[in-house]
Amino acid sequence: MTELSLHEFADGPTLADKLAAQVAHRLSSAIEANGKASIAVSGGSTPKKFFQALSARDVDWQKVTVTLVDERFVPVDNPRSNHALVRDHLLQNKAADAQFIPLFHQCPNADEAASIATREAAEIGNPFDVVILGMGGDGHTASFFPHGDHLAKALDANGPRCVMSMEAEGADEPRLTFSFSSLSDARLLVLHIEGEAKKDVLKKAQDGTDETEMPIRAVLNRAASPVEIYWAP
Numbered sequence: 001m002t003e004l005s006l007h008e009f010a011d012g013p014t015l016a017d018k019l020a021a022q023v024a025h026r027l028s029s030a031i032e033a034n035g036k037a038s039i040a041v042s043g044g045s046t047p048k049k050f051f052q053a054l055s056a057r058d059v060d061w062q063k064v065t066v067t068l069v070d071e072r073f074v075p076v077d078n079p080r081s082n083h084a085l086v087r088d089h090l091l092q093n094k095a096a097d098a099q100f101i102p103l104f105h106q107c108p109n110a111d112e113a114a115s116i117a118t119r120e121a122a123e124i125g126n127p128f129d130v131v132i133l134g135m136g137g138d139g140h141t142a143s144f145f146p147h148g149d150h151l152a153k154a155l156d157a158n159g160p161r162c163v164m165s166m167e168a169e170g171a172d173e174p175r176l177t178f179s180f181s182s183l184s185d186a187r188l189l190v191l192h193i194e195g196e197a198k199k200d201v202l203k204k205a206q207d208g209t210d211e212t213e214m215p216i217r218a219v220l221n222r223a224a225s226p227v228e229i230y231w232a233p
């Protein structure tokens with residue numbers, strides 16, 4: 001069973017600040033121990049304030065590699081690009097010196113982009129020092145969507161560390177996602193969610209076991225690392 005801890009905050013800005021402090025501390029400790037640090041972040045609407053808070057923190061950013069937990073199969077000039085979100089809100093201020101490894105590559109299909117991303121991500125080393133997951137109202141996390149075409153493979157704890165493609169009814173476009181095995185043993189594994197509705201989704205996820213219906217259950221039930229849940233109304 002995975003150990004879960006719930007950290008609740010009065011509001012989103014307070015959460016963003018506390019999470020940024022904790023993540024900056026972990027990145028700095030990793031740099032002290034290994035000379036480098038890695039972080040994989042989620043896209044979507046929730047992380048913007050956290051990205052801005054983290055970008056202002058004192059970390060030796062030149063030694064940090066940033067990548068995405070998952071990406072939409074769209075170029076960086078598309079408003080739905082997670083790369084664009086990270087570029088505009090995280091790779092700014094002090095964090096402008098960090099190295100970014102994108103998952104999207106201009107290829108005929110998402111599988112080919114996933115192969116390139118897998119090769120490039122292998123350079124980062126493993127496990128990630130920090131992984132920040134989000135969660136959708138349908139119980140997806142990363143691009144582990146309910147009934148996704150490659151969901152079983154993506155959630156296989158013994159599957160390879162890789163980036164894979166994913167298509168699902170609930171996803172607007174094909175996706176690229178790190179596999180569960182690449183994310184679940186992060187040295188700091190955070191699930192960042194906000195709002196009462198997401199708390200209800202979390203509760204529903206904890207009340208059942210079917211991962212095809214709510215893939216977040218894989219993280220909550222069998223992540224190799226403890227899961228730190230950060231929540232604000």
Ligand SMILES: O=C(O)[C@H](O)[C@@H](O)[C@H](O)[C@H](O)COP(=O)(O)O
Nearest residue numbers: 042043044045046134135136142
């Ligand atoms: O690209 C994405 O959409 C994500 O990385 C995704 O897994 C996200 O974390 C959740 O969908 C929550 O999204 P919101 O923060 O927008 O609710």
